[in-house]
Amino acid sequence: xxxxxxxxxxxxxxxxxxxxxxxxxxxxxxxxxxxxxxxxxxxxxxxxxxxxxxxxxxxxxxxxxxxxxxxxxxxxxxxxxxxxxxxxxxxxxxxxxxxxxxxxxxxxxxxxxxxxxxxxxxxxxxx
Amino acid sequence: xxxxxxxxxxxxxxxxxxxxxxxxxxxxxxxxxxxxxxxxxxxxxxxxxxxxxxxxxxxxxxxxxxxxxxxxxxxxxxxxxxxxxxxxxxxxxxxxxxxxxxxxxxxxxxxxxxxxxxxxxxxxxxxxxxxxxxx
Numbered sequence: 001x002x003x004x005x006x007x008x009x010x011x012x013x014x015x016x017x018x019x020x021x022x023x024x025x026x027x028x029x030x031x032x033x034x035x036x037x038x039x040x041x042x043x044x045x046x047x048x049x050x051x052x053x054x055x056x057x058x059x060x061x062x063x064x065x066x067x068x069x070x071x072x073x074x075x076x077x078x079x080x081x082x083x084x085x086x087x088x089x090x091x092x093x094x095x096x097x098x099x100x101x102x103x104x105x106x107x108x109x110x111x112x113x114x115x116x117x118x119x120x121x122x123x124x125x126x127x
Numbered sequence: 128x129x130x131x132x133x134x135x136x137x138x139x140x141x142x143x144x145x146x147x148x149x150x151x152x153x154x155x156x157x158x159x160x161x162x163x164x165x166x167x168x169x170x171x172x173x174x175x176x177x178x179x180x181x182x183x184x185x186x187x188x189x190x191x192x193x194x195x196x197x198x199x200x201x202x203x204x205x206x207x208x209x210x211x212x213x214x215x216x217x218x219x220x221x222x223x224x225x226x227x228x229x230x231x232x233x234x235x236x237x238x239x240x241x242x243x244x245x246x247x248x249x250x251x252x253x254x255x256x257x258x259x260x261x262x
Contacts, residue, residue: 028220031216034213039213045255048258049258050259051262053182054183055262060176060179073172076169077169080165080169083159084162084163087163112169112173115177119177120176122180123176123179
């Protein structure tokens with residue numbers, strides 16, 4: 001059936017990595033999201049310089065800031081593991097080592113992201 | 128094999144130590160390096176959130192670390208990595224639209240990104256120190 005698909009369909013579905021443009025697109029999408037999110041984060045990190053734990057937690061516990069922090073965590077870890085994947089694919093050429101590192105990086109990113117989101121929710125809802 | 132190894136005196140292609148590094152190459156390498164630094168720095172963000180969730184004692188430990196020389200150095204490096212990666216990332220997004228590939232423009236914006244990232248880092252740290260007395 002592949003003979004019936006257009007060149008565009010084929011390049012979308014099958015690059016050399018067999019996943020077409022999905023990685024490239026998601027890297028750009030998360031990058032665009034991270035521009036305002038990281039500027040928001042830096043602004044607030046500066047504003048919180050010298051604040052104690054209770055004051056910082058009160059800030060993070062507000063719905064708008066908790067929401068933006070969760071988005072920053074999700075986009076940040078997603079973007080980060082996409083970037084690390086490219087670096088691993090560029091420099092690690094032993095098949096099992098590459099596979100092991102890719103799995104480790106992706107598992108670690110999901111673990112850290114989910115853990116961080118749960119902690120933000122704990123501060124925002126349970127605090 | 129029957130062919131003896133011979134020492135060739137022919138010139139080699141230039142290696143890293145020989146190159147006068149173009150600024151565009153520098154920016155490309157720093158983009159990857161700062162990206163890796165930011166990935167590691169996400170763990171600091173994770174620690175900060177975990178400390179906030181677990182209470183005053185954990186937060187004091189974190190503040191003590193960040194206030195130390197090593198802590199400030201890491202945070203300074205992380206701040207610069209963030210601004211460099213952000214500005215250079217915008218450069219990449221502009222390239223994605225198909226413009227800005229002239230050598231002159233590539234080099235000019237590499238310098239702008241480098242200078243801008245240093246300037247923004249200094250602005251943020253100046254503001255941070257100014258905030259220290261505010262709470």
